[in-house]
Amino acid sequence: MTTVAAQQAVLVLEDGTRYTGRAYGAVGRTLGEAVFATGMTGYQETLTDPSYAGQIVVMTAPHIGNTGTNDEDMESRQIWVAGYVVREPSRVVSNFRAQRSLDDDLVAQGVVGISGIDTRALTRHIRSAGAMRAGIFSGEEAELSESEQLELVRAGAAMSGRNLSAEVSTIEPYTVPAVGEKVGSVAVLDLGVKKSTLDNLASRGLDVHVLPQQVSASDVLGLGVDALFFSNGPGDPKASTRHVALLQETLRAGLPYFGICFGNQLLGRALGLDTYKLPFGHRGINQPVLDKRTGRVEITAQNHGFAVKAPIDATFDSPAGFGRVEVSHFSLNDNVVEGLNCLDLNAFSVQYHPEAAAGPHDANYLFDRFLDMIREQHGMRAQHGSDETSGDATTPEENA
Structure with a gap:
């Protein structure tokens, strides 16, 4: 049986730019506005900040998940991001306060993510082109044609004019x-x-x-x-x-x-x-x-x-x-x-x-x-x- 981490995933931006990586968290499809967050720490606070609702968050820090997750650092009742993009997920959790891994939380709450892509290049692209609609496709969704994936992304809701x-x-x-x-x-x-x-x-x-x-x-x-x-x-x-x-x-x-x-x-x-x-x-x-x-x-x-x-x-x-x-x-x-x-x-x-x-x-x-x-x-x-x-x-x- 193929593990989640080994499954292919793709991030598609509305301007047609594509990044291929590995599935991270839940497997499937998610749509949202692609934005980047520059914090070196506090990924759990970022994920559970309701202000990120409707957004696919790109972490600029290259290594995410080292300290796991816990109940105490939750900023709200759930994870709110529409999708999650990281370069290298931590393979182990090392912190005395950790109760589970970040991947556990992403899977449990159905957050579709992607890892193994060049987040620095992606961040530079967003800085130049601006935040835009995007989609993450993994599992069977990754097998859709490029045109089908791009059409789904462009049909997604824009953040301007949106009340969340x-x-x-x-x-x-x-x-x-x-x-x-x-x-x-x-x-x-x-x-x-x-x-x-x-x-x-x-x-x-x-x-x-x-x-x-x-x-x-x-x-x-x-x-x-x-x-x-x-x-x-x-x-x-x-x-x-x-x-x-x-x-x-x-x-x-x-x-x-x-x-x-x-x-x-x-x-x-x-x-x-x-x-x-x-x-x-x-x-x-x-x-x-x-x-x-x-x-x-x-x-x-x-x-x-x-x-x-x-x-x-x-x-x-x-x-x-x-x-x-x-x-x-x-x-x-x-x-x-x-x-x-x-x-x-x-x-x-x-x-x-x-x-x-x-x-x-x-x-x-x-x-x-x-x-x-x-x-x-x-x-x-x-x-x-x-x-x-x-x-x-x-x-x-x-x-x-």
Whole structure:
């Protein structure tokens, strides 16, 4: 009997480029957008990041699977990538935390992959030609003619205009309780949230109310939470008009806001800014970003194919009427907007992942900034309540 590892597989790009290798993981056919991730570590976090839904992920690191997989490092309930491309899968697992091999997880969850191809050449091709639709074919699917395979790839869904939040969001709301002394509460709109994000919020004394993506603004405001958080997630922000409308309504209600990744793009759209698709995106854990406020360079974890269009060197007025806005962070590789800060309301966002389970942790302070915003809101409410009480107490005397 032929083993899975010995079966032929082929990766087909929509421009007709083909790479022949060996089947890795499940055998069959899968379609998606081919993108590359530059992280040297953290492959399990990459695979279980819901932001990768609909994408065939190419790992630029040449050797993958050395440390196996475990339950603790899962960032969500399952693997989300549409397909997986590696150069050399590890033949053995060597780590005291490993519970199984990466190949075991790929097979168990039906993730079709390919190994033994020149991932460096593939990455350079995507950098030149841009992210594009692709397909992996192995087993009987590898026996289809080249024209049949290419036709299937070109018939696949493009990422532009695609809304994937309903596929990755929680079905039912749930709460992650605050760790230690409770400071406040936050509603998290799950557009593809990662476990590490929830852990970071809860560890700062926040009750975290995780909500399905289809909730309304009245649902959020009815919870009586201190702030709103939009998570990372897959898809085109132009296809998430419902979430933009929800955010605009809660911003007008004065609810503080923090968003990461997809949440940054949605804040941009809520403010009236445009978004656009990057040629090949930013994916990996080595992306340099400048914090304009401090002048500090942060090495960040990123996973996005879309970005906000805004001037990085000037304060501007929100086209949607939310006051003054500034770009707080930008990429040192290509000047892409990496953060937005609203100057006339309590709202900010970043394009990268400050939770970064596999590291780096340069941007983890952003959760503390969010917590400070919530504490400030508490102080304003307390002052407002004190003023109202004081006013009520003097009214009889004034009337007398």
